[in-house]
Amino acid sequence: MNKIFEIPLYAYERSPDQDADTPVRRKVVVVGAGPIGLGAAIDFAQQGIEVVILDDNDKVSFGSRAVCYAKRPLEILDRLGCGKPMVDKGVEWNIGKVFFDERQVYQFDLLPEGGHEFPAFINLQQYYFEEYMVNRVRELQAEGAPIEIRGRNKVLKVEEHGDHASVLVDTPEGQYTLEADWLVACDGATSPIRAMMGLDFVGRIFEDNFLIADVIMDAEFPTERWFWFDPPFNKGQSALLHKQPDGVWRIDLQLGWDIDKEEEKKPENVIPRLKAMLGDDVQFELEWVSIYTFQCRRMETFRQGRVIFAGDAAHQVSPFGARGANSGLQDTDNLCWKLKLIMDGTAPESLLDSYDYERIHGADENIMNSSRSTDFITPKSEMSRVLRDAVLDLSEVHAFARPLVNSGRLSVPCTYDGSPLNSADALDGPARTRPGSPCPDVPLGDDFLLPKLGDKFTLLTIDADAPDEIEESGITVTRLALSTKNDPSQMLKERFLGGAEAGVYLIRPDQHVAARRPSYDDNLIRAAIRRAIGKE
């Protein structure tokens, strides 16, 4: 049977652009139909912006890659119209077990906070993730949205011209040139566009190799995350077992640095390793085997004139903590509304400086967290290992050591503290909703808050008066009036007011807080709107 990753989902078709006498100019060209390029393109199309995606391939992701998707990207994907199918298909988990040597040292329950529409995490194969996004592209096309995916369109050359960019594209029927007002490079960690432009990608390579296998088995293992430090079946190294839908299990085995990758990848070498881990009597089938060396690095800036980088092309992290695709979707969530305002002439081009500021902040946080996890999992000095093992030994007996065990930290969205788009915090409210924060979800009767915020500027008022609509500098801000009187769970109060009596929040299209105050003040809210679009 053909698997989804073997079927061309966007087969090559000739575009009229290939026959034009002079290069055709498009509003936005996205390079790369990975999760981030697809996310960007769907976002643009939903806002009515013409977008063409170019990909050198015609299928979804190859190889065992992302499995864990966190709440914030799922919320973003819901706004993009494909979050729910992912949650329906995905596997939810809360229990994790940590093993050291031959014994289980402890187990934990993520105990996700209540009152959110989306779970803290789901596990889902990256090929399903991408397939659902491609389905969403097809759905938008059926509705007449200006979005196109061109398979087997490989970018060979890129030029930045100040007010547009152009790319030379290779296809099975020869080359053509395409122009774009804006080029969004989502061409992955090895980004050819970054290389063509001679841009640096600086950071750390972890001198280690990981065998990543997806196996299909009818096993009794529960839906939990199991992590082994120094297990008997992989002495001196680590291992991970994690469940995906369809009876597929993700297994990571650390192999060390000096190995022959091609040899290790051969089934005759992989199968004995897996049998040692799973037991001789477990029947399994290999779906996929890859060997990776992990790296943490990023570009110095994510923008070069009309060329903007997002996702792995802009920053790469080791997978511990599941931050790659998760953070890439936050890049495009941050970028698309800003670019829309700039294209409409509503905001100055300098608004994009805040994309750099905010997403570099996010990338650095992710790199820091995944570097720390990698250092804990694969200690690089003798003392680092001694301390790590001490933490693990203590964790079996004493609860205090458990927070120090680091086999990957849950990916949470970053707060854009200090962003030039924030107005000073004027509410004595909870820290989690201070300016720069992503709005946490809140149950509203049978519904939830985030879908009501959508992708436009919103004035959220809680027990406060304000106009129903504000026009400022070309932006229409619509009010969403809520009251703690209809807040049986008290979560609206807890998450947005804290000790305050009332609150007025200016919320950006990416659902981050731009400003908050105890009451509506026309001058100050208008100033906050201008500031949030880079006009002040």
Place this chain on the structure above:
Amino acid sequence: MSDQLTLTPNIAGADDFYAELLTAHEGLSKADSDALNARLVLVLANHIGDRVILSQALAAAALKSEE
């Protein structure tokens, strides 16, 4: 404070602390690292001061759970 050793999580920003600890050892030989750890134990012990707590800490480090 009580005369009972704290064995529940008590460090805000545990990851930051652990990273700082690793950084302190970075680039040291094993012997120098061991010496640093020894000094660290003595500094922390002096800060705690309380003899009862220190005895409990010695037992905890020997991986004896509290009876």
